[in-house]
Amino acid sequence: MKKVLLLGSSGLIAPNIIPALGRYYDLRLADLKPHPEGLPTQTVDITDYDQVLEAARGVEAIANFTVNRPHPVLSFAVSTTGAFHVMKAAVELGIKKVLHTGPELIIHDYGHEFDIGEVPQRPGSGYYSLTKMLGMEICRAYARTYGIQTVCYQFNGLGPKPEGPVRAQDFPPFTITWEDLVQACRLALDIEAVPDDYQAFNLHSYMGQGKYNIDKARQLLGYEPSEPVEEYYRRPT
Amino acid sequence: MKVLITGAASRLGQAVAAELASQHALRLMDEDPLAQTEEIEVVQGSLLEPETVWQAVRGVDAVVHTGEPPATIAAAGLAREQALLERATRGTHVLLSAAIEAGVGRVVYGSTLAVCAAYPDDVYISERWEPQPPVAMETLSRYLGELTCREMTREHHIGITALRLGEVVVEEEVGDAEPNLLWLDLRDAAQAFRCALGRDTGRAVPWGKRWEVYHIGAAIPNAKYLIDHARGLGYEPRHNFAGHWPAVAGGGA
Numbered sequence: 001m002k003k004v005l006l007l008g009s010s011g012l013i014a015p016n017i018i019p020a021l022g023r024y025y026d027l028r029l030a031d032l033k034p035h036p037e038g039l040p041t042q043t044v045d046i047t048d049y050d051q052v053l054e055a056a057r058g059v060e061a062i063a064n065f066t067v068n069r070p071h072p073v074l075s076f077a078v079s080t081t082g083a084f085h086v087m088k089a090a091v092e093l094g095i096k097k098v099l100h101t102g103p104e105l106i107i108h109d110y111g112h113e114f115d116i117g118e119v120p121q122r123p124g125s126g127y128y129s130l131t132k133m134l135g136m137e138i139c140r141a142y143a144r145t146y147g148i149q150t151v152c153y154q155f156n157g158l159g160p161k162p163e164g165p166v167r168a169q170d171f172p173p174f175t176i177t178w179e180d181l182v183q184a185c186r187l188a189l190d191i192e193a194v195p196d197d198y199q200a201f202n203l204h205s206y207m208g209q210g211k212y213n214i215d216k217a218r219q220l221l222g223y224e225p226s227e228p229v230e231e232y233y234r235r236p237t
Numbered sequence: 238m239k240v241l242i243t244g245a246a247s248r249l250g251q252a253v254a255a256e257l258a259s260q261h262a263l264r265l266m267d268e269d270p271l272a273q274t275e276e277i278e279v280v281q282g283s284l285l286e287p288e289t290v291w292q293a294v295r296g297v298d299a300v301v302h303t304g305e306p307p308a309t310i311a312a313a314g315l316a317r318e319q320a321l322l323e324r325a326t327r328g329t330h331v332l333l334s335a336a337i338e339a340g341v342g343r344v345v346y347g348s349t350l351a352v353c354a355a356y357p358d359d360v361y362i363s364e365r366w367e368p369q370p371p372v373a374m375e376t377l378s379r380y381l382g383e384l385t386c387r388e389m390t391r392e393h394h395i396g397i398t399a400l401r402l403g404e405v406v407v408e409e410e411v412g413d414a415e416p417n418l419l420w421l422d423l424r425d426a427a428q429a430f431r432c433a434l435g436r437d438t439g440r441a442v443p444w445g446k447r448w449e450v451y452h453i454g455a456a457i458p459n460a461k462y463l464i465d466h467a468r469g470l471g472y473e474p475r476h477n478f479a480g481h482w483p484a485v486a487g488g489g490a
Contacts, residue, residue: 084318109391130388
């Protein structure tokens with residue numbers, strides 16, 4: 001099994017996909033705080049390079065789910081400098097695969113457009129989106145320079161698929177189910193190479209609105225939502 | 238105008254101050270000590286300290302953000318990389334946030350032409366080419382600072398001009414060194430900041446024009462880095478390393 005360091009393993013996302021990913025990878029969990037269900041977790045502060053380096057020794061891939069959204073200092077330290085630490089550690093240890101994550105907010109300036117595919121990032125000046133975009137640019141520079149195959153996912157809402165019909169609600173664009181995120185992580189961790197050593201992808205599960213397309217993820221990774229979850233949002237007629 | 242110059246203790250900062258002194262009232266800022274004079278206001282402190290930065294930007298009309306790091310940060314290694322990264326990203330964000338809050342209308346940022354150095358030498362590089370920053374933090378951090386400026390301009394009523402400077406040297410000091418396509422004389426770099434301060438970035442200008450990038454180099458024969466766009470600002474380099482470059486027919490910059 002491929003050994004994968006999962007940074008941010010106790011956050012809002014990773015605990016929901018660790019059980020499924022753990023069937024395919026030897027996961028090394030790392031976070032500042034304990035795992036919510038008590039899984040063994042290495043205490044790692046991504047703002048400390050030495051801690052990142054030590055945590056990454058012996059793995060074949062790093063998946064970075066860390067984020068600090070609102071803080072004027074920590075957002076830069078975690079989302080920008082943290083990305084630098086991950087890529088620098090990958091270089092130092094010869095790790096050739098990185099999965100990076102960022103918010104849909106990175107392209108939120110296109111909020112009034114439709115059929116948005118691969119577009120230049122326009123995060124604006126907010127701490128969350130800007131610092132994540134800067135981190136992605138660091139990943140891109142390192143990936144190109146050292147041939148580190150780096151996949152970056154842009155997503156937003158995450159959660160389980162609905163358990164039954166949803167009434168009087170639309171689904172937010174860019175929402176992805178846990179099942180589909182697991183699929184996407186596997187594709188990213190298993191793919192041998194991506195064009196230019198770095199690619200960012202729109203990622204979501206809910207089709208139908210014609211707002212953000214996932215064509216690139218389909219074409220380059222073979223990603224496909226596992227079921228048409230938009231079918232849960234049907235108005236009775 | 239009253240102009241704040243950051244990184245003012247650096248060699249570039251001092252050259253910019255000398256260039257602007259006859260036309261503008263100056264306020265100088267740096268983490269490193271600055272000489273106190275009666276004519277020029279001085280703020281010593283870090284771009285990472287919002288209170289200090291607020292004092293520095295209050296009451297000025299424009300900011301020249303040279304991007305020059307203080308001499309006091311680590312000279313090499315990881316600590317230097319981290320210091321450069323933090324100042325170029327968070328430091329620039331702190332500075333621009335304060336400038337916007339203070340109603341400053343225009344900013345000129347010192348970036349680097351090295352973001353385009355990865356391209357082969359047999360192409361002409363204008364501002365239309367996608368930057369390919371290396372991982373060297375001296376260059377990568379400048380590029381990230383540039384992106385921070387761009388995004389601040391997108392969302393706020395401020396005009397920012399990014400100057401991608403060549404490798405700043407002094408013509409009389411290069412001696413018999415191998416000529417470098419990136420060479421830019423320190424005095425011409427300072428001239429470019431002066432020219433950029435005159436660019437119209439007022440509130441009536443749409444954001445796509447309030448944010449602009451210019452390549453700043455010497456006028457050498459058969460130049461790789463084209464400076465025609467900057468000439469539109471009135472920039473005309475005067476120190477062009479003539480003794481280092483053979484004339485090429487039809488190959489002016």
